Amino acid sequence: MIIQIEPQSDVPIYEQVSRQIIEGIARGDMKPGDTLPSVRNLAADLCVNMHTVNKSYHELEAKGILTIRAKSGAIIRSVEERALTSEQLQQIEKNLKPLVAEGMVLGASVDQIELMMKKVFADLQMPVEGV
Amino acid sequence: MIIQIEPQSDVPIYEQVSRQIIEGIARGDMKPGDTLPSVRNLAADLCVNMHTVNKSYHELEAKGILTIRAKSGAIIRSVEERALTSEQLQQIEKNLKPLVAEGMVLGASVDQIELMMKKVFADLQMPVEGV
DNA sequence: TGTTTGTTATATTGATTATATAACAAACAT
DNA sequence: ATGTTTGTTATATAATCAATATAACAAACA
Numbered sequence: 001m002i003i004q005i006e007p008q009s010d011v012p013i014y015e016q017v018s019r020q021i022i023e024g025i026a027r028g029d030m031k032p033g034d035t036l037p038s039v040r041n042l043a044a045d046l047c048v049n050m051h052t053v054n055k056s057y058h059e060l061e062a063k064g065i066l067t068i069r070a071k072s073g074a075i076i077r078s079v080e081e082r083a084l085t086s087e088q089l090q091q092i093e094k095n096l097k098p099l100v101a102e103g104m105v106l107g108a109s110v111d112q113i114e115l116m117m118k119k120v121f122a123d124l125q126m127p128v129e130g131v
Numbered sequence: 132m133i134i135q136i137e138p139q140s141d142v143p144i145y146e147q148v149s150r151q152i153i154e155g156i157a158r159g160d161m162k163p164g165d166t167l168p169s170v171r172n173l174a175a176d177l178c179v180n181m182h183t184v185n186k187s188y189h190e191l192e193a194k195g196i197l198t199i200r201a202k203s204g205a206i207i208r209s210v211e212e213r214a215l216t217s218e219q220l221q222q223i224e225k226n227l228k229p230l231v232a233e234g235m236v237l238g239a240s241v242d243q244i245e246l247m248m249k250k251v252f253a254d255l256q257m258p259v260e261g262v
Numbered sequence: 263t264g265t266t267t268g269t270t271a272t273a274t275t276g277a278t279t280a281t282a283t284a285a286c287a288a289a290c291a292t
Numbered sequence: 293a294t295g296t297t298t299g300t301t302a303t304a305t306a307a308t309c310a311a312t313a314t315a316a317c318a319a320a321c322a
Binding site: 019022023025026063064065079082083084088089092093095096097098099100101102103104105106107108110112113114116117119120121123124126127128 | 150153154156157194195196210213214215219220223224226227228229230231232233234235236237238239241243244245247248250251252254255257258259
């Protein structure tokens with residue numbers, strides 16, 4: 001798993017870490033049961049503070065993606081353990097909406113946006129038809 | 132146009148205003164050529180500071196959605212005036228990716244995510260087939 | 263038994279967000 | 293022509309967030 005931090009990004013570092021871990025899991029780079037590097041090791045790798053990585057891990061735990069065992073490590077939960085609640089779906093939908101709306105207002109067509117979605121799926125190596 | 136502010140949201144107020152204006156335009160509540168309320172009026176309506184609304188307007192101008200005429204007002208640009216650049220599309224795609232990835236990791240299927248997209252389209256009253 | 267681990271605590275720095283006032287000059291309405 | 297409204301600019305303040313820096317603790321691990 002390679003994580004690239006953009007220091008000048010408007011996205012906080014801890015959020016960049018969270019997202020790239022999620023994408024790594026979605027892509028299959030990391031599988032359920034795998035142990036994440038210790039917060040100290042990953043922090044050293046990324047040249048960031050320990051607490052920054054720790055914040056990411058806890059964010060992922062709050063989302064139900066990880067299980068943190070105190071003084072041991074962080075383990076990726078299986079899909080079965082992750083309960084996809086309607087609240088989570090609604091949250092994602094809520095975050096999706098302004099992006100789609102912006103695209104539409106800027107002049108993108110429905111087709112363009114759906115094509116964009118398919119590109120994202122392809123990038124995450126999800127099995128989609130018609131890519 | 133009704134704008135609802137959630138003071139406890141983790142989304143900044145100026146960002147909430149920007150998003151809801153964009154959604155209003157996408158939905159057709161506001162049309163190109165329409166003038167937005169003055170920053171002072173809208174701020175009074177929302178019970179927020181003038182500068183907060185001003186920040187929203189300038190964000191929308193930076194995105195190419197508005198034209199601010201100094202000491203006169205803010206006008207919604209037409210789709211023809213708004214140049215949809217590939218950079219803008221890439222930016223949206225970049226923001227879309229972590230949301231989709233999170234959905235996938237949490238156990239959502241491709242179908243569920245595409246259904247979610249269609250719900251968003253429907254909410255924005257975009258003409259989509261199969262909704 | 264020593265090392266590694268996550269946890270907790272404290273402190274500091276910088277940036278962001280939001281508000282509060284105030285003044286200015288151009289635009290607007292009557 | 294006059295008074296009001298407009299966006300702009302400036303300054304100041306408070307609160308929150310993001311990130312770093314140390315340090316110490318106790319459980320887990322080899």
